[in-house]
Amino acid sequence: MNKSVLFGTLAFAGLAAAGASAATLDDVKARGTLNCGVTTGVPGFAEPDSDGVWQGFDVAVCRAVAAAVLGDSDAVTFVPTTGKTRFTSLASGEIDMLARNTTWTFSRDTDLKFDFTGVNYYDGQGFMVPTDLGVASATELDGATVCIQTGTTTELNLADYFRINGMSYEPVPIETGAEAVQQFLAGACDVYTTDRSALAAQRAGFENPDNYMLLPEVVSKEPLGPLVRHGDSEWFDIVKWTLYALIAAEEYGVTQANVEELASAPGDNPEVNRLLGTEGELGAMMGVSNSWAKDAIAAVGNFGEIFDTTIGESTAIGLARGLNAQYTDGGLMYAPPFR
Amino acid sequence: MTTMTDPPKAEGFRIGQLINDTRYRSYTFQFIAIVALIFAFSWLAYNASQNEQLQANGFSYEFMSAPAGYDINQQPISYDSQDTHLRATVIGAINTLIVAFLACVTATVFGVIAGVLRLSNNWIISKLMAVYVEIFRNIPVLIWIIIIFTVAANTFPPMSEFRLPRDGSDPTRTLLFGMFAATNQGVYVPRLTLGDTGWIVIATFLASIAGVFGMRSFARKKLYDEGKVVPVLWPSIAILIVPAVLMQFILGSPLGVENPEMGRFSFDGGILLRPSLIALWFALSIYTGAFIAENVRAGILAISRGQSEAAAALGLRPGRIMSLVVLPQALRVIIPPLISQYLNITKNTSLAIAVGYMDLTATLGGITLNQTGRALECILLLMLFYLTFSLIISAVMNVYNNSVALKER
Numbered sequence: 001m002n003k004s005v006l007f008g009t010l011a012f013a014g015l016a017a018a019g020a021s022a023a024t025l026d027d028v029k030a031r032g033t034l035n036c037g038v039t040t041g042v043p044g045f046a047e048p049d050s051d052g053v054w055q056g057f058d059v060a061v062c063r064a065v066a067a068a069v070l071g072d073s074d075a076v077t078f079v080p081t082t083g084k085t086r087f088t089s090l091a092s093g094e095i096d097m098l099a100r101n102t103t104w105t106f107s108r109d110t111d112l113k114f115d116f117t118g119v120n121y122y123d124g125q126g127f128m129v130p131t132d133l134g135v136a137s138a139t140e141l142d143g144a145t146v147c148i149q150t151g152t153t154t155e156l157n158l159a160d161y162f163r164i165n166g167m168s169y170e171p172v173p174i175e176t177g178a179e180a181v182q183q184f185l186a187g188a189c190d191v192y193t194t195d196r197s198a199l200a201a202q203r204a205g206f207e208n209p210d211n212y213m214l215l216p217e218v219v220s221k222e223p224l225g226p227l228v229r230h231g232d233s234e235w236f237d238i239v240k241w242t243l244y245a246l247i248a249a250e251e252y253g254v255t256q257a258n259v260e261e262l263a264s265a266p267g268d269n270p271e272v273n274r275l276l277g278t279e280g281e282l283g284a285m286m287g288v289s290n291s292w293a294k295d296a297i298a299a300v301g302n303f304g305e306i307f308d309t310t311i312g313e314s315t316a317i318g319l320a321r322g323l324n325a326q327y328t329d330g331g332l333m334y335a336p337p338f339r
Numbered sequence: 340m341t342t343m344t345d346p347p348k349a350e351g352f353r354i355g356q357l358i359n360d361t362r363y364r365s366y367t368f369q370f371i372a373i374v375a376l377i378f379a380f381s382w383l384a385y386n387a388s389q390n391e392q393l394q395a396n397g398f399s400y401e402f403m404s405a406p407a408g409y410d411i412n413q414q415p416i417s418y419d420s421q422d423t424h425l426r427a428t429v430i431g432a433i434n435t436l437i438v439a440f441l442a443c444v445t446a447t448v449f450g451v452i453a454g455v456l457r458l459s460n461n462w463i464i465s466k467l468m469a470v471y472v473e474i475f476r477n478i479p480v481l482i483w484i485i486i487i488f489t490v491a492a493n494t495f496p497p498m499s500e501f502r503l504p505r506d507g508s509d510p511t512r513t514l515l516f517g518m519f520a521a522t523n524q525g526v527y528v529p530r531l532t533l534g535d536t537g538w539i540v541i542a543t544f545l546a547s548i549a550g551v552f553g554m555r556s557f558a559r560k561k562l563y564d565e566g567k568v569v570p571v572l573w574p575s576i577a578i579l580i581v582p583a584v585l586m587q588f589i590l591g592s593p594l595g596v597e598n599p600e601m602g603r604f605s606f607d608g609g610i611l612l613r614p615s616l617i618a619l620w621f622a623l624s625i626y627t628g629a630f631i632a633e634n635v636r637a638g639i640l641a642i643s644r645g646q647s648e649a650a651a652a653l654g655l656r657p658g659r660i661m662s663l664v665v666l667p668q669a670l671r672v673i674i675p676p677l678i679s680q681y682l683n684i685t686k687n688t689s690l691a692i693a694v695g696y697m698d699l700t701a702t703l704g705g706i707t708l709n710q711t712g713r714a715l716e717c718i719l720l721l722m723l724f725y726l727t728f729s730l731i732i733s734a735v736m737n738v739y740n741n742s743v744a745l746k747e748r
Contacts, residue, residue: 084709091712112712113395132499133604144604145498145524150695151709156408159420170524170605171410172615173695173706182489187497188523188614190604230395 024096024228024235025069025287033075036062037095040080040176043201044310044317045101054078057310058099060300061120061226061243065097068242068292073299082176083151087112090229097239099226101195103153113230117240120225120303122323122332124218125157126196128203131213133190138217142167147180147189149173154194157220177202195222197311197319204316238286245293248275248335249302251326256301263294275338282338303333387715400720402711403428409706411697413613424707431702432724438616438698439685439728442623446684447677449624450631455661457636468632475629481690483626488618488694495523495614498605510601518598518609526612527599534593541594544583551575615696619688627684634676638669670743678736682729689725699724 028034038046038058046056054062054076063073079095090098091113101123102108104116127138127146135141138161148155150173162169172189174180181202184192192199196214203209226243228236249255252272254262263276273279276294283290300306307324311317325331357367388394407427410420415433418426457468475483500511501522514520520527533541558569587594599609642665650664651657691698692705699721708717 084705087709087712088714091714108712130499141604143602143607150701150706155410155706156420156710159408159410162410163420169410171412173412173697173701175692175695183492186492186523187499188492190498 024232025238028069028096032070033077034062034066034069034097035077035079035095036065037079037081037086037089037098037100038062039100040082040178042101042177042198043205044315044319045198045201046078046099055310057121057306058101058226060306060310061099061246062097064246064296064300065239065242067295067299068245069238069288071289071291071295073295083149084175087114090114090227093229096235097226097228101198101224102227103195104223104225104227105153108227114227115230115236116225116227117236118225118243119223119332120243121197121223123195123197123222123224125154125193125220125222126199126218127215128184128192128199128212129190129215130187131211135215138215138219139165139167141169141191143169144190145170145172145188146191146193147172147174147184149177149180149194150175152194153220153222158193161219195224197224197317200319201311201317204318234287238288241286242292242296244335245275245296245338246300246303246306247326247333248338249293249297250304250333251328251335254297254302256298256305259294259297263291271338398716400716402707402713402716405711407707408710411702413616413697424703424711427707428699428703428720431697431699434696434702435685435688435691435698435700435724436728438619438623438691438696439688441620442627442684442688443681445620445624446627446631446680449628450680451635453628453632454635455639457632458639472629472632475625476633480622480626480687481693483622484618484690484693487622488614491614491618492523495521495526498522498524501601501606502604503601514599518596520599520606522605523614524605524611525614526617527606527609528612529599530597530608530610532595532597534590534595536590537593539590539593540583540586543586544579547579547582550578554578613696615691615694618694619691619696623684623687627680627687630683631677631680634673634680635669637676638671638673639665641672642668667743671745674736674740674743678733678740681732681736685728685732686725 036059038054038056041047042056044056046054046058049055059078062076062078066076067073079089081089081095081098081100086098086100086102087108089095097117099120101121102116103123104119108114109116127141129135135144141162146158146169148158148171155171155173158169158171172183174183177194177198180192180194183189185206196218199214203212203214206212226239228239248271249259252269252275254272254276259276262272263278266273266278270279274282277283277290277292281290283292286292289295301309304326307321308314311319313320321329321331323332325333327334357363403425404423406421407424408420409427411418411427411430413434414430415437416426416430418430453468453471456464457472459465459468496512501513501520503510512520514527518529554574555571558571561567561569597608599606601607646664646668647660650660655663688698689700689704692701695701703717703724704721708714711717
């Protein structure tokens with residue numbers, strides 16, 4: 001009899017484990033917090049501030065999703081992940097979503113069984129060198145020593161780029177971005193390569209930023225975006241449309257300052273009305289409250305505001321909008337209709 | 340009285356005997372233990388099989404034959420990014436063995452020296468060794484690896500000081516003796532190049548080594564049989580060097596030395612010892628050396644003082660007492676814990692990832708795992724590799740242990 005109890009417990013535990021990952025939304029609601037995977041610290045993108053509160057461009061996506069689902073942008077547990085641990089954390093269910101400068105690639109989407117919910121930053125891989133190295137182009141780097149963050153797509157792009165151009169190099173694989181920068185500043189490698197946004201972010205933190213320069217070559221497409229586990233379409237939709245809500249908000253001029261006012265009564269623009277829940281039941285269609293988009297925008301601002309306050313030209317990072325401008329301004333940011 | 344002489348009644352087997360009867364009790368507990376173990380493992384297996392990721396991807400090692408796509412800096416065998424994951428794995432395994440071997444050798448040297456010197460009558464030396472042992476043994480090896488790596492990156496001169504300045508002036512630093520350069524991108528040493536007939540010189544040298552051993556056993560035989568002392572040291576050196584040098588001249592210098600030379604960014608030619616290898620090698624050596632020192636000290640202290648006093652009474656000098664009387668006996672105590680230290684070194688090489696040394700954990704358990712997402716397969720294979728390495732090392736060391744163990748006749 002004892003044995004049958006044991007079997008029963010085992011079987012139940014197994015079922016519970018199998019069922020746990022199927023409905024992320026229910027898990028998040030039951031838990032009351034969103035577990036969001038971020039970097040171990042990239043200035044502007046995700047870094048704890050002096051009070052220990054996580055701030056940044058990727059962090060804002062986590063906060064927006066938490067606000068949309070739970071109505072509270074502080075109900076987020078930030079889980080710092082390295083380039084190597086991020087996918088295991090997501091696949092194992094330790095985190096509900098990953099917003100960590102992660103490049104959307106075919107094999108990650110299909111073979112690794114993840115779903116990218118969109119792109120929040122269009123990036124490309126670049127090279128940073130000390131100005132006194134006397135190099136003006138990446139094609140002159142034959143024989144150079146290159147620091148790379150291991151476990152990233154940059155590692156593969158680098159190998160491809162040097163192979164295709166018939167050049168040799170000495171890779172110095174480093175586990176985290178901070179260590180790589182340390183080695184680069186000490187001169188233990190001539191070149192540091194990663195996404196150009198991260199290069200710009202880290203260069204901004206150097207003691208003498210003018211002694212270093214970014215080479216003009218962009219050797220890869222790096223669409224960075226949040227991702228979730230494959231197979232939970234409901235949760236996928238929520239993360240995806242929260243991101244689109246932020247982008248659409250910028251397009252329609254909904255800002256952190258005026259969102260409360262616009263959401264109080266239906267206005268002239270039916271798209272804004274549907275977005276903010278004054279018309280239709282968009283929130284209910286996804287299984288969240290009807291004020292989901294309003295909560296998200298009220299918490300973190302629209303996409304443009306997030307960009308400007310975390311990594312934009314007015315910040316130390318100083319990144320231009322470029323490809324990340326709205327499509328109406330010649331960029332690639334384009335949200336499908338809210339209807 | 341009668342109860343003692345009565346033959347045991349042929350009563351039936353009772354369930355209670357499984358617990359109360361010492362004849363069956365151990366079987367009962369062993370059975371329970373095995374059942375519990377089987378349950379634990381089958382639960383793990385069941386849990387893994389229920390994993391959605393695994394159900395979707397299946398369990399397969401096919402990815403091992405796909406191109407790896409990443410580059411490896413230290414390549415004991417040729418490799419480029421289009422080679423397979425399997426080849427990258429093998430390179431990682433060889434790199435693991437390289438650093439494990441180097442660290443085992445130097446840790447033993449450090450350990451024996453420190454262990455013997457700690458017993459020295461010289462107060463300063465013995466205290467210095469005590470400080471060495473206590474400091475290095477009590478700080479985690481990962482910290483040592485990172486400390487040495489960081490110190491090396493920041494204290495060795497940067498490569499830029501060796502480069503030819505573009506204005507045509509002389510570089511700040513040049514090669515030491517035209518052969519060596521210590522930079523923070525690694526230490527460059529000359530490489531031996533082998534001409535067409537170079538193998539003859541090598542073979543001559545190997546034959547000379549055999550000759551030296553022959554010569555020593557001849558001298559020993561002479562000493563034991565006839566009591567004559569034949570000089571050993573100088574003839575040994577002569578036998579070791581002269582034939583190989585002669586052969587090198589006769590064949591017109593087939594063995595050459597390739598010195599590192601400054602290229603556009605770094606030195607070309609020569610052998611590059613990367614900072615990651617140096618940091619890992621040195622840290623593992625001094626850390627494990629401290630443990631081995633304690634093993635050696637324990638081994639020496641285990642030999643009763645009477646042994647060295649008797650040897651001294653026979654007129655042996657302290658150095659000979661140590662090498663002829665004490666150490667051979669102490670080895671019996673030293674070897675078994677030494678095996679564990681070698682295993683520790685081999686397993687601790689997996690900390691290589693901290694400094695980017697491309698060992699097995701960094702290739703198979705790191706980049707390959709990360710790029711293919713085959714966590715279960717990679718980790719299982721990784722465990723298999725380390726298990727094999729460790730078992731082989733212990734097997735070899737056990738053979739050696741048996742050869743020095745007390746012979747019971």
